[in-house]
């Protein structure tokens with residue numbers, strides 16, 4: 001006969017039953033059957049038992065309870081923070097339900113924006129030209145945004161596929177500087193359930209709207225950069241934004257136009273155009289043309305992906321220039337050759353289908369064009385013009401955590417690497433912007449060495465960089481409400497980078513003690529003096545005959561600083577053979593190295609002025625005095641406290 005069911009007041013019998021249950025189905029929890037627990041559940045033992053069965057299964061058939069889902073840390077797949085903001089709309093916000101109302105509200109809001117003149121965009125880069133106090137042309141930053149059109153497959157999809165980002169009004173400052181806004185009309189559903197638009201305006205040097213063509217973008221950005229490259233300066237243009245926002249479309253248009261202009265130039269015959277293409281994936285850099293012969297013909301099998309065949313090394317030279325090792329350069333004799341090279345390089349870039357783009361670039365693609373005179377002594381009449389360089393950078397698109405949720409582990413890692421490098425790019429942009437503000441300058445640290453991508457773009461971020469560099473940043477955005485959070489994020493980060501003409505440039509005081517800046521004569525006289533001092537040192541043999549002019553006479557300070565140590569030794573020893581020459585070369589090279597390091601680490605005030613040694617010593621002494629005064633004050637205070645305590 002079955003024993004009668006236990007009543008809730010059979011405390012000890014319930015205790016045994018619970019112990020038996022836990023020992024069978026969840027042994028680790030058996031210790032929880034204590035008096036306190038029995039007290040807590042007094043009168044409700046039946047309910048407690050039922051809860052246990054639901055959680056751990058019937059007696060003798062344990063089930064393992066599912067752990068509570070853990071929130072995925074944002075840093076894993078979304079370090080750029082794109083996933084933090086909820087997308088506009090979605091089921092929660094109800095934007096899609098009010099689509100028709102929102103479309104009407106956007107139409108009303110945009111009707112109020114004055115129509116723009118139909119003139120083509122001005123040459124934006126030239127408009128930013130500026131001259132510093134010493135009369136030298138300064139580097140420029142030009143900041144644009146491009147709002148792509150709604151794509152055919154997005155038309156008629158309903159829901160949140162409606163436009164909410166448009167070109168806004170243009171305005172001209174008292175100083176005559178013109179800006180153009182990108183207007184974000186974020187759809188929101190109020191607490192009372194009413195649809196409303198939240199307006200945010202971001203100022204750019206120029207806003208290219210959905211109707212702007214690649215030709216228009218080229219005329220404003222590409223043509224002036226091509227002219228500058230032909231004149232021997234450096235230009236960098238990069239686009240960033242969400243995946244599928246139109247970066248590749250824009251950069252390809254720019255590259256096509258620039259190539260056309262370089263070969264259409266009247267002096268094209270006397271110039272040599274070299275092309276390289278690399279892709280950056282996290283910390284790996286791959287040469288996309290590694291297996292091609294110089295003429296563009298194909299060699300062995302191509303290495304796809306940023307490993308193996310075309311692995312490129314990147315670092316900084318003594319004079320601060322960014323140097324690449326193992327990156328092939330291809331001389332393109334004609335426009336057709338260059339177009340073919342570009343085609344090969346781009347076809348090798350890694351692409352994948354993403355939530356937003358079927359052929360999404362999953363690496364940062366960097367096209368480098370070098371434009372120089374056709375070899376020395378060619379009679380080109382181009383003189384000693386140093387080669388111009390253009391970096392045309394098509395960044396991989398950022399993805400929100402929500403958009404990458406279906407990715408495999410490898411793709412998640414890839415997204416993480418892309419977002420991390422974009423995050424360090426953003427940090428550099430932010431720091432560089434702060435440095436451009438009055439009072440910012442050289443005291444702001446721009447962490448461009450933190451990632452390979454930003455190191456490659458050193459000319460853009462190095463505040464102390466003496467090279468003339470025209471930088472153009474294009475913030476690429478989708479116009480759709482569906483993407484509004486991500487687009488706002490892109491605009492938000494880009495907009496502060498716009499710096500007014502005349503404000504951005506910190507006049508850099510040239511350091512007369514920096515050997516990189518010395519003339520041939522200065523370098524030769526320093527080498528002669530240092531060699532004489534070296535041979536006067538105690539223990540040195542007879543003074544060694546050393547003629548710096550004969551060895552380094554035709555070289556500028558920078559050229560001598562760039563010599564490899566072995567080459568430096570070879571030259572000195574060609575004149576002073578044996579151990580004496582070896583010792584001299586060693587001492588001279590070490591002294592030169594010290595000068596370079598000193599110059600690189602010399603302190604400057606926030607306005608860029610060099611701090612003299614006397615000032616540095618005075619500042620140090622002043623801080624010692626201040627510290628001593630503080631210590632005295634502190635001692636007085638302690639005495640006072642001790643007295644107060646003795647009274648109490």
Ligand SMILES: Nc1ncnc2c1ncn2[C@@H]1O[C@H](COP(=O)(O)OP(=O)(O)OP(=O)(O)O)[C@@H](O)[C@H]1O
Pocket residue numbers: 147148149151210212241242243244245246247248249250354357359360361362395396397398476
């Ligand atoms: N201004 C434009 N006019 C017409 N079509 C455009 C425009 N911008 C982008 N598109 C189209 O949108 C799609 C996505 O553009 P694109 O591949 O350039 O995006 P992306 O930002 O480079 O994306 P990802 O970062 O994923 O590589 C392409 O089909 C492209 O042709």
